Amino acid sequence: MTAEDYNDCVKQYADGLYRFMLKSTRHVEDARDLVQSAFEKLWEHRGDVNALKGKSYLFTIAYHKMIDQNRKSRRMEFREILPESAAESRPAPHLRKVLEEALDRLNERQRSLVLLKDYEGYSYEEIGGITGLNESQVKVTLHRARVQLKQYLVSVENVL
Amino acid sequence: MTINRNNYEEYFLLYIDRELGDAERQMVEDFVRRHPDLEKELAALRQTVVLPPDLVFEHKEALLRDEKERRLFPLYLWRIAAALLIVLAGGWFLMMAGKTGKQDQPPADSLKIAVKKDAKHVKPSTELKTENRESSASAKKTYADFPRSGTLRKTGVPVIRQQPGSDLLSPDSNPVQQKLIAAKQNHRNPAETTNPHPAGDFPQTAATANQDNRQPSMDLPEIARNEMLSGTTIPQSDQTGKSEILNPSTINPPSPDSDERSAFSKGSGGKGQPPSTINDQPSTAQSILVFDSKNKTVSGFFKKLLSGPPEDAVADNHRKRVSVSVFQFNLKK
Structure with missing residues (x-):
């Protein structure tokens, strides 16, 4: 990967990686630091990274850094509430807000897998490559997360 | 399913x-x-x-990198280093080339002479002069003490010594000079000489060369130089019988049977033959002997142009070196 390839990765994937980190950590500064750390890692190892694999490399690095960071600090329990305006730039519909709440209820792995699947459109295999899980684990985890989200949505609708 | x-x-x-x-x-x-x-x-x-x-990640600009700016040694430093290296290498090459040229460069005049002799040029007047200068320069050290030995002066060989400002072979010179002139004139006319070389083979002779009177004054080597350049034999005999100018090595070498010829003339003194000088030197070696029958001494010098024949020197651009040896034999018992 050349410097030009690296800069292309910045332009193409920085926003998506930031979304993924922000939704995963629900912490703006943490998400920003993780994004910068992932790109720094990519720059350091750009000679070993295929330009076509830049995106998955970034998400893999960011994901594992996030996991490690959460394991060390356990700040997930004390994180500041993500400002509404930072979470979304446009007014969210009601369903969208409920879905965000449901997403917050997922565990870390489930949420990450859902985000990787829905935000970035990764396949089970690719998600497995990023998270270190096999394809079956990804599939099972995602299915459980979907069912959990659906149940939450249905329950909220019933209340409303 | x-x-x-x-x-x-x-x-x-x-x-x-x-x-x-x-x-x-x-x-x-x-x-x-x-x-x-x-x-x-x-x-x-x-x-x-x-x-x-x-x-949107608002800090993308901070993530962008520039390959050139991130080099440990920026590219411009490499360029400067490369330029310095080229300059140093060029300077070193020129310096070494200059040294080599000085060491290997033969006297340019010597090389010219070699070329002229090889090409059998008849008009070496310019080269002849330069050769004379070169020979003078080369022989100066060797001949520096020659007159001071006193032998030649005492034996009365003023013909060999050219006084500053005087014409070496002027008509009013001593008989030896006159004979030299006569011998040169014979060389100019092949019909009148037995010299196997055609007239064109002989470059300008001593007399001709000295007509310009531009050569630096020198003692015995003055004649010797010209003889060397001419490649001719000038067996001379002093009319007084006191001295002879012998030039054994300048017997024309192309003839095989002439190689072993002794050039010692039978001087009027006639008291014994001086040691014969074998003319087995290459054509680039010349010598001249002066026999003083009165004092029974033989003086002379040898000159040899080292490093091969002239044609090789031209082809290979080899540099030449002139080696001159001066000697004096006392024949007295």
């Missing part, structure tokens, strides 16, 4: 995760149409798909 009421949920999840192929997706859609009560189930699962928010 087909979709049914027992496994439809898995198919629905794979459907919303876009993990099914076109055929399977069509199968799921057909199944839902056949089972409308499950359509709501599929719609609920579709709502779990999280749409990405329009979030």
